[in-house]
Amino acid sequence: MGSDSKHIITALQRLAMFWRASQWLVAKDFALNPTQGEVLTRVAAKPERAVDLADMLGISQASLSDSVAALDRKGLVRRRRDPDDGRARMIEVTRAGASLAERMPDAPAVIQEAIAGLAEDDRAGLLRCLSLIIRSLQEAEAIPIQRMCLTCHYFRPHVHTDPVRPHHCGFVDAAFGDGGLRLDCADHETATEEEAARNRTRLSAVG
Amino acid sequence: MGSDSKHIITALQRLAMFWRASQWLVAKDFALNPTQGEVLTRVAAKPERAVDLADMLGISQASLSDSVAALDRKGLVRRRRDPDDGRARMIEVTRAGASLAERMPDAPAVIQEAIAGLAEDDRAGLLRCLSLIIRSLQEAEAIPIQRMCLTCHYFRPHVHTDPVRPHHCGFVDAAFGDGGLRLDCADHETATEEEAARNRTRLSAVG
DNA sequence: CTTAATACATAGGACTCCTATTTAATGTGC
């Protein structure tokens, strides 16, 4: 029918608004604002180039530069020349920035509880749907590519008959279910376009 | 297990970031910014008091006042005294604001397509999960109450044996499925706390 | 070795978003 699409949009809108609002609350406790918090947690995980950060956050390079400057002023990050490219800067955390990032929660407690309150099957299904949506956005080049199962060479969806663990990861050579789908996997190896397209079709089709 | 919670959080984070970024793009075409766009579409649907708008958007009353002032300067909204309460102002659209709001899309085309690309069962399941999450956030008083099935007096989840249309709406006296769940229903009648709690438990339990 | 492209930084400007504080209108208790 598609009439439910509209309600899903509404729901996502509500969640997005809540997310932004709670980012203000979380960040405020640390004397930051949402963008600064986002940059800090990203950079704490791994030093990044400015362009890549701007791309990930979906803001312009100039805006990113503003935020990095603000974090720099606060002594939480540092800009260092990229040895491989003299034009680029690697943004990295200082010790103070790292310890602050460590204490910042991924998400507000209420949403963690809301998700934990779902039935396990629902969580798995939700993750599968969200993965498919994100993959669509990547294909449309609306968001940058992530190291997710759907774009991984090792991912083989729906190859087992066990309904609980129908998928297979060729890297760890193990079966797993929707709940095990990754969005940022350390073992990710980029698939060819055909592989990725096939993965999506197969994962999308409900068993 | 709960290890998938973390990935769901990641997915929601990515979506929230994408959402904010695309709001800039959408709004920019209309010489607005995300908050102004949000206010305008809300007010276009129904005139609202300033406090209520601030509450819905999750920003302070002062910030809301800023944005309304900006919209006022652009001739898109108007502030009128609330006849029932001389302190309050009703924010309402002007003719120009209404026509502009009409042309603004609910969501970027790419996400509409991403959702449309899901299987129908998946969409229904997704909507159910998102509804439950939103309801949790409402119970935690993290977001304002919406006129959704889960808080409606007329909603009776899982009362039919038909797996496609297990729920029932007492207002229209008809059976419907997960895909028919509403988040902002005109016929909504607020349920008692016990009814709402029971609704949630029943809808949450997977058939 | 010029020309183009790329990676950042900066400048200027509109505006968000915050915390107070002020102004106005409405309730409440005596």
Next chain:
DNA sequence: GCACATTAAATAGGAGTCCTATGTATTAAG
């Protein structure tokens, strides 16, 4: 009917986002 909180908005002041446009290195390409 009157002081006294309460509530709704607006305003002031300030940090900072985010934009476009431009400048400044550095690298890649012809």
